[in-house]
Amino acid sequence: MKKIAVLVPCYNEELTIKAVVEDFKKVIPQADIYVYDNNSKDNTAQIAKEAGAIVVPEYRQGKGNVVRSMFRDIEADCYIMVDGDDTYPAEDAYRVAKVVLEGKADMAIGDRLSSTYFEENKRPFHNLGNKLVRMLINKIFKSNIKDIMTGCRAFNRTFVKSFPVLSKGFEIETEMSIHALDKKFLIGEVPIAYRDRPEGSESKLNTFADGFKVLKTILNLYKDYKPLSFFGIISLILLLLSGGMFAPILIGFFKTGLVPKFPTLIVAVGFLVCALVSFACGLILDTVKKRSDQFYEIALNMIESNKNR
Structure with missing residues (x-):
């Protein structure tokens, strides 16, 4: 029993x-x-x-x-x-x-x-x-x-x-x-x-x-548990912000050949860098998570083995 x-x-x-x-x-x-x-x-x-x-x-x-x-x-x-x-x-x-x-x-x-x-x-x-x-x-x-x-x-x-x-x-x-x-x-x-x-x-x-x-x-x-998805969403939001700020500057440059809003351009580039860093963090942590899952499965096997002895 x-x-x-x-x-x-x-x-x-x-x-x-x-x-x-x-x-x-x-x-x-x-x-x-x-x-x-x-x-x-x-x-x-x-x-x-x-x-x-x-x-x-x-x-x-x-x-x-x-x-x-x-x-x-x-x-x-x-x-x-x-x-x-x-x-x-x-x-x-x-x-x-x-x-x-x-x-x-x-x-x-x-x-x-x-x-x-x-x-x-x-x-x-x-x-x-x-x-x-x-x-x-x-x-x-x-x-x-x-x-x-x-x-x-x-x-x-x-x-x-x-x-x-x-x-x-x-x-x-x-x-x-x-x-x-x-x-x-x-x-x-x-x-x-x-x-x-x-x-x-x-x-x-x-x-x-x-x-x-x-x-x-x-x-x-x-x-x-889902670092790639989590940091990927953050990266996407930052990328959209960067694109939204950079698009008017790019359009203005094509029309006039000038870049009149340097502060906005700097902030847009900053958001782009943050987006890339966030995505890189997600990739690294996703690899760490998969490795952790492998160790967890080994631990489960050990628990099952000890239970059946």
């Missing part, structure tokens, strides 16, 4: 954590349930422990830091990660995990947006943010993932032990999705039900502050 670990990052979830732990114990009695308490100011840790979870403190604040510790510490064949706010039914999370257990995906996503999310979630800017992030990532990485930022996921051991967690906070879900796309992991999607937080339970997300962090993460990962 494959070993299953349920990972629950938590911060001030005393109203819901008992229900989360008990539901998973009923649905997946053979699973180990880990609650990583991220400096909660309430009784989250105590309630989780009394409910039967393995409680571990994580003193570095932020969901990304919690996930980093979970992935390093816990050994399992299948990992189920859910939030501690009781918004994801345990039955649906197990259906997501089955896709991984059956070998059909390295990372399986619980797709909220195709079911009840927009009906249950009463925060319109959250809904808009989910749509915007989904559109950006699918456009940039030429994919068709329906729910980029879901908190309900399942992973196999290879994904968990080879995923370099860089984010500190809630942008970790976006990082996971982009990493899986870039490294060509097999991604599965399962529509799941979503229910809003119960009365009295408050979201830790700041719509605008965390939204900007997610957009910044997308931009940084776009630069890191």
Whole structure:
């Protein structure tokens, strides 16, 4: 029987954590349930422990830091990660995990947006943010993932032990999705039900502050994972600016034989040089990225080899 670990990052979830732990114990009695308490100011840790979870403190604040510790510490064949706010039914999370257990995906996503999310979630800017992030990532990485930022996921051991967690906070879900796309992991999607937080339970997300962090993460990962495309776009913009400034000067020169706007010409040449430098940076970093991908594949082979021993 494959070993299953349920990972629950938590911060001030005393109203819901008992229900989360008990539901998973009923649905997946053979699973180990880990609650990583991220400096909660309430009784989250105590309630989780009394409910039967393995409680571990994580003193570095932020969901990304919690996930980093979970992935390093816990050994399992299948990992189920859910939030501690009781918004994801345990039955649906197990259906997501089955896709991984059956070998059909390295990372399986619980797709909220195709079911009840927009009906249950009463925060319109959250809904808009989910749509915007989904559109950006699918456009940039030429994919068709329906729910980029879901908190309900399942992973196999290879994904968990080879995923370099860089984010500190809630942008970790976006990082996971982009990493899986870039490294060509097999991604599965399962529509799941979503229910809003119960009365009295408050979201830790700041719509605008965390939204900007997610957009910044997308931009940084776009630069890191697709440097030729990223710097190529910058180069094209600079080239167009240079051409737009140089064209009137060139036309005037053909008509009069004079160059009356030397400052404009100097700026146009400067933009042209910057465009060439940007494109050269993209070419160099693209070569570095391909080399990095080769080493990553070797590391994956080593992980698989150690697992099968």
